[in-house]
Amino acid sequence: MRSLLEIGGRRAPFLRRSALRLALAARRMSREGRVDDGREEALLDFVRKHAALGDVDATIEAIDRFCYERAVMMNVGDEKGLILDRAVARARTQSALELGTYCGYSALRIIRAAGATAHLCSIERSPANAAIARAIIDHAGRSEQVTVLEGSLEDRGATISRLQVECGLAPGCLDFLFIDHDKAAYVSDLERILQLGWLRRGAIVLADNVRVPGAPAYRSYMRAREGMQFATIERRAHLEYQTLIRDLMLESEYLGEREGPRSGD
Ligand SMILES: C[S@@+](CC[C@H](N)C(=O)[O-])C[C@H]1O[C@@H](n2cnc3c(N)ncnc32)[C@H](O)[C@@H]1O
Structure with missing residues (x-):
């Protein structure tokens, strides 16, 4: 059974001390990538203990359980995870890119x-997070x-070359892009990907945490391009x-x- 703190019937595990630390430093951490209190290593131990080897459903469930308990x-997370699942299916994804593996x-x-038959490339700036992610993905058999x-799109082309080669x-190859890394880099990294032409027409770009910690420049960027370059649905x-705390995915x-316009038009 989940050991949740509740307010008026709403789930509020963030009132725990570990969650308060996380919330206070949310913006810095999404950039730097770690809480540095050992919780990422503890998650890997928990997954190894509670999920059967090669079972992706059990691995995802174990991670959710760790986060609640x-x-x-x-x-x-599990609620926005459903929006993610549906967006991946909507794009009929065979080739995907994620910014921010954690x-x-x-x-x-x-x-x-x-x-x-699908493949995902996920980039992560923190080598420690990338190592934990690889171990968890390996445990799930995927x-x-x-x-x-390991890297970022801002490292003078090094990670971009690896994405092209590896x-x-x-x-035109990407069906799906998930943007979930440094909130200040959402627009610049999307623009890099657009310049490289990796998105196929009809691809879906999903961005997390647009309300909290917040990516207002990204929201304005999409609003300015509505019906021209992108058609956006705001998912609450x-x-x-x-x-208790609301968020938004785009x-x-x-x-x-x-x-x-061509000359002479
Ligand atoms: C919010 S977490 C990602 C959560 C993950 N997508 C999930 O839902 O399981 C953000 C991650 O992005 C990483 N990160 C921050 N800036 C980055 C950048 N410019 N390029 C790649 N990764 C970055 C951080 O180290 C952190 O692990």
């Missing part, structure tokens, strides 16, 4: 929803379908593992690049 983490929770949800690369990313939900269909 032991320590809150910055995974997308411990591999959303990577497992993406690859489970995409099916046995390491052949998920490549976790994951085969090329113009709650911040992970509680139901699900945007890529409509393609419009031809600019």
Whole structure:
């Protein structure tokens, strides 16, 4: 049974001390990537103890259980995870890219929803997080379908080259992009991907935490392009593992690049 703190029937495990630390430092942590109190390592131990080897459903469930019962983490979580699953299915995903792996929770949800023939490349700036994510994904039996690369799109092309060489990313290849890393880099990293032409027309771009910690520039960016380059649905939900604080995910269909006016037009 879940040991949740509740207020008026709403789930509020974030009132625990571990969760308060997480909430106070949310923006810094999504950039730096770690709580540094041992919870990521404890999660890996918990998964190994409570999920059968090779069982992706049990691994995802064990991570959710750890977050409700032991320590809150910055995974997308079970509620927003359903929005993620549906967006992956909507894009008929065979090739996906994720920005911000953390411990591999959303990577497992993406690859489970995409099916046995799909592939996901996920990039993570923190080497410690990337190592834990690889171990968890391996435990779930999905390491052949998920490549976790250490790096960021801001490292002067090094990670972009690895994505091209090791994951085969090329113009028009991506069906699905999940943006869930440094909130200040959402727009610049999406623009890099657009310049590389990796998104196919009709691809889905899903961005998490648009309300909390907040990515207002990304929201404005999508609003300015509505009906032209992207068609966006704002999906309302709650911040992970509680139901008091609201959050927002932006699900945007890529409509393609419009031809600019030609001379003489
Ligand atoms: C909110 S967590 C990702 C959660 C994960 N998507 C999930 O739902 O399971 C954000 C992660 O992005 C990583 N990160 C921050 N800035 C980054 C960047 N510029 N490139 C790649 N990863 C980054 C952090 O180290 C952290 O692990």
